[in-house]
Amino acid sequence: MVITRRDALNLIGKSTLMLPLGALSMGAGQFSPQIQPFQQPFRIPPVLNPVHSDSTGDYYEITMQQSQVEMLPGLSTKIWGYNGMTPGPTIRAQRGRQSIVRFINNLPESMVIHLHGMASLPQYDGYAEDFVPFGYYKDYIYPNNRAATLWYHDHALHQTSRHVYMGLAGMYIIEDDLELNLPLPKGDYDIPLIIQDKRFDSDGSLIFDDRRQRGLYGDIMLVNGVPYPRMEVANRKYRFRILNAGTSRTCQLQLSTKDDLIIIASDAGLLSAPVRTKNLRIGVAERYEFIIDFSKYPIGTQIVLQNPIFSSNIDSDNRTQQVMRFDVVRQESDDSDIPNTLRPVQIIPVSSAVRARTFRFGRGNQLWQINNRTWDKNRVDANPSVGDVEIWNLVNTGGEWVHPVHIHLVDLQMIDRNGLPPLPYERGWKDVFLVESGQTVRVIAKYGPHAGKYMMHCHNLVHEDHDMMTQFEVGSGGANPITTAKAKPLPVPPF
Numbered sequence: 001m002v003i004t005r006r007d008a009l010n011l012i013g014k015s016t017l018m019l020p021l022g023a024l025s026m027g028a029g030q031f032s033p034q035i036q037p038f039q040q041p042f043r044i045p046p047v048l049n050p051v052h053s054d055s056t057g058d059y060y061e062i063t064m065q066q067s068q069v070e071m072l073p074g075l076s077t078k079i080w081g082y083n084g085m086t087p088g089p090t091i092r093a094q095r096g097r098q099s100i101v102r103f104i105n106n107l108p109e110s111m112v113i114h115l116h117g118m119a120s121l122p123q124y125d126g127y128a129e130d131f132v133p134f135g136y137y138k139d140y141i142y143p144n145n146r147a148a149t150l151w152y153h154d155h156a157l158h159q160t161s162r163h164v165y166m167g168l169a170g171m172y173i174i175e176d177d178l179e180l181n182l183p184l185p186k187g188d189y190d191i192p193l194i195i196q197d198k199r200f201d202s203d204g205s206l207i208f209d210d211r212r213q214r215g216l217y218g219d220i221m222l223v224n225g226v227p228y229p230r231m232e233v234a235n236r237k238y239r240f241r242i243l244n245a246g247t248s249r250t251c252q253l254q255l256s257t258k259d260d261l262i263i264i265a266s267d268a269g270l271l272s273a274p275v276r277t278k279n280l281r282i283g284v285a286e287r288y289e290f291i292i293d294f295s296k297y298p299i300g301t302q303i304v305l306q307n308p309i310f311s312s313n314i315d316s317d318n319r320t321q322q323v324m325r326f327d328v329v330r331q332e333s334d335d336s337d338i339p340n341t342l343r344p345v346q347i348i349p350v351s352s353a354v355r356a357r358t359f360r361f362g363r364g365n366q367l368w369q370i371n372n373r374t375w376d377k378n379r380v381d382a383n384p385s386v387g388d389v390e391i392w393n394l395v396n397t398g399g400e401w402v403h404p405v406h407i408h409l410v411d412l413q414m415i416d417r418n419g420l421p422p423l424p425y426e427r428g429w430k431d432v433f434l435v436e437s438g439q440t441v442r443v444i445a446k447y448g449p450h451a452g453k454y455m456m457h458c459h460n461l462v463h464e465d466h467d468m469m470t471q472f473e474v475g476s477g478g479a480n481p482i483t484t485a486k487a488k489p490l491p492v493p494p495f
């Protein structure tokens with residue numbers, strides 16, 4: 001068992017008794033049931049079929065509902081899922097062809113749906129106060145204007161961490177011809193890996209403990225909703241699309257063989273060229289895509305995807321240090337390849353920026369704040385014009401906390417972190433930036449294409465909820481995100 005100093009302080013701080021540290025493991029409900037890793041078969045969320053397609057686009061329908069699922073063997077867990085499953089079904093879209101997704105709320109609370117990474121109009125971006133109440137539905141229009149790995153998840157004001165933790169998250173993949181024409185692994189060899197950490201009571205129910213709004217750290221790692229799955233692979237190359245859909249945890253992924261992960265894409269699409277790394281750091285809401293080439297391993301080889309301790313997490317034991325296992329079980333031919341050039345990323349010149357702004361992420365008044373302020377839908381903290389290039393300084397004012405900062409609407413590039421170049425795999429299009437204690441991360445983007453109000457927040461969902469979120473407004477005259485396309489009561493009309 002590993003108990004950090006901060007962990008001990010937190011636990012002491014919230015208990016009425018000064019328990020000796022040795023008593024922690026006996027605390028009722030403190031730890032999830034022990035389960036044997038690598039016993040559960042790997043699973044891929046189903047791809048959602050449109051209910052209707054026509055010249056305007058593809059129409060989908062997703063119902064948010066409660067269900068009971070078996071996550072831990074032999075135990076039943078109540079979840080809130082898109083179509084009753086977690087993660088939700090994957091949507092696969094083609095660039096340039098829009099999707100219209102009807103989200104129906106059969107859950108007892110108001111929901112908001114944000115498609116993370118999409119340049120949606122303000123009224124379809126999942127603004128935190130644009131609620132879909134119980135018994136209502138809303139049709140979200142997504143333009144699908146870039147090829148990337150996105151995800152949809154709840155974004156309800158002050159409730160996001162609990163809603164996502166209960167299961168409201170799913171992947172959304174957009175492809176285009178350039179990408180499909182590359183010889184990368186495709187089809188059955190293009191695999192989503194949605195990583196989450198959760199904590200379970202002995203009866204299988206989820207424990208939501210945000211440690212007095214500091215962060216939620218599970219002790220069981222799930223991939224696509226399965227704890228420590230075992231994936232049987234052929235001895236060939238696979239493309240993995242990894243999403244950290246946890247609440248607070250920053251992961252560091254590496255292979256037990258110490259071989260390279262070959263990174264081909266960051267949050268918002270392909271890198272210019274593949275990047276090899278033995279250690280991939282991925283904060284909440286970040287996406288990376290990588291190739292693992294299993295051809296060098298003899299049949300029978302077992303390779304564990306590991307997650308060594310990252311100091312800013314709060315860990316009470318070491319069970320999160322492994323994630324899943326790849327078992328090489330069969331021989332297969334492989335006509336895929338990893339091209340040296342993927343999709344050239346056009347660097348936005350620093351000299352093109354018309355101004356710079358600074359946002360300080362810190363703690364004050366027992367809340368998480370940005371520039372000493374909390375969320376207020378009536379306040380705008382930045383107002384770039386449509387088409388302006390701006391540099392934003394994202395500052396973590398200290399404490400032992402990482403803030404994965406997410407800026408809606410735009411794709412951005414990192415200029416530097418404390419004056420040093422970004423990690424090689426961060427040198428692409430991104431929309432989440434890990435800002436560690438005392439760091440300043442400079443990011444650059446061209447604001448647009450839409451006018452309107454969009455959010456920026458910490459994607460440690462507990463920080464976001466309490467209350468590290470603000471908004472910027474691009475240009476003027478953009479659609480009102482709350483009143484332009486309001487949710488409507490059931491029943492739903494046909495498309």
Ligand SMILES: [Cu+2]
Pocket residue numbers: 368401402403404458459460463464468
């Ligand atoms: Cu944060």
